[in-house]
Amino acid sequence: MLKQGLFPDAHVLPSVIKACAGLLAVKIGKQVHGFSLASGISLDSFVQSSLVHFYVKCDELVDAHKLFDNMVERDVVSWSALAAGYARKGDAVNARKVFNEVKNLGFQPNTVSWNGMIAGFNRSGCFLDAVLMFQQMHKHGFKSDGTSISSVLPAIGDLGYLSSGTQVHGYVIKNGFAVDKCIVSALIDMYGKCGYALEMSQVLEDMGQVEVGACNALITGLARHGLVDKALGVFKELQGQQMELNVVSWTSVIACCSQHGKDIEALELFREMQASGVKPNAVTIPCLLPACGNIAALMHGKAAHCFSLRRGISGDVYVGSALIDMYANCGKIQLARCCFDRMSVRNLVCWNAMLGGYAMHGKAKEAIEFFLLMQRSGQKPDSVSLTSLLSACSQSGLTEEGHRYFDRMTTDHGIKPRVEHYACVVSLLGRAGKLEEAYSMIEKMPFEPDACVWGALLSSCRVHHNMSLGGVAARKLFELEPKNPGNYILLSNIYASKGRYKEVDKIRDIMGDKGLRKNPGCSWIEVKNKVHMLLAGDKSLPQMAQIMEKLNRLSIEMKKAGYSPNTDYVLQDVEEQEKEHILCGHSEKLAVVFGILNMSPGSPLRVTKNLRICGDCHAVIKFISRFERREIFVRDTNRYHHFKDGDCSCGDYW
């Protein structure tokens, strides 16, 4: 229009501004604002009103308020938009102030004004304010409509106010809203959040039709209850019925998988999603990336990264934090840092993701440096940051530094130590061999120690072969987590390392009585864009014969080099030969050898494991890294081990 020499007037401009608001195009909107000032139509009330809306939508409340104050003719619509804008920002004080001023000036808020406030508070997480607004609305004689209800229900759910939720449900039925798709989705979501799984399907059934949004809410609700297979079942059924699935459906089911240990399924669903023609968006990627990180599927993670770059969503803070986390989990700590450095907007989650990465890699020096950078950049750390920092110190044996950060948490950062910080200190002391100090730390704790704290002590006792304190910690853990087989295994490891096989047998009997079995060891490795899962002692593997042959050859070389198998890690009281054989079946060894056989010479191997790496495997993989000239990354449930030239990044401190 401008190019043709036509001059936009006060009738056209509001439409342009509305489009800017819809796209959240702040820069262009401001240019249009400038244009209106220059062309003298900025005093038009339609132009002004649309600009107020534009600034509110873009969260530029200062500009919105300034404009509002200068308006020639203020109206209810702009008043309520401004009030709702503050609510969207979570600024309840200003939201209420502006909202109440409406009445002082003789305006009456209308239903839309109330709804804007409810939706605004809901968006910013001020759930109680949202519910209060809903109640006040009724007190002031307004009847809530479909919009009010679908805005207030998520807030009710997040607060877990089941009785309010049921009341609203009754109101919905009485007023014939039970077929409105937004309301039905919101109701299902509310019941899911309040812990009522059965009600969810009932609401859906009452609607009398299959609606995709409502089904999406059901999938998420089921996943929230851990009913993962049911959630997947609903999804598959919709697929079978040729239901038009949207981006939320796919994202929900991918999130469901990546949050519940079905990582390979999540990757497969992402592929299917793209094949089906539904475009992933800035929410899909942070749901998918944890699946890549969980099993160190670096190629899949990189593909998702490229996808984000192509789609222009790599600057999103959620995408960015998920990328940092993924690269750190895949052993690519430098790439994680590159992503961090390239972000133009960062929040606390991004900083914590990076700090957590350094901790997982046992890079305490980098973690401390990064922690200082964080403060210099004006980002205040929270209790998560401190946990990572302390855990980094404990991983690499920086006992004194760690202790100092712990002591100064409250004075320097205003963060009161929580139970997880105590767990870090217990582990800090315990790993350093100061088991008695660790124990007295537990006794001095101002609150009840939890399983993490006792677990930290037990693991340290495992490292230092301390039977007495190990027994104390284990007994506590048996009370706190009677169904966790890991604690029984750790204690029997201690006994086995001292040759006390009677005790080992006793523990095995107790486990048997309780119906507990050692979690099977399981490792993953990505070879040529495909992720392979290897189970300990897995005989069904097609290449098993080749793997065992290679392992035997390696073991001959190792013995020549003076290595002897560390059979402490075998709990069965069997012959040494048999023990060696059992060690050979450990999933991390299988995965490493599988990688060597199938990946080009010299390329690094990335393995993840569902349990902690075994000491013998650790020694073997160190040897392999030198003998085969391979960098090998193994991430266990505790940290990263980076093997290179016969050494490991953990410095054998674990």
Place this chain on the structure above:
DNA sequence: ATAGGGTTAG
């Protein structure tokens, strides 16, 4: 011809 409010995925 021009201005306002909703659900389900992180």
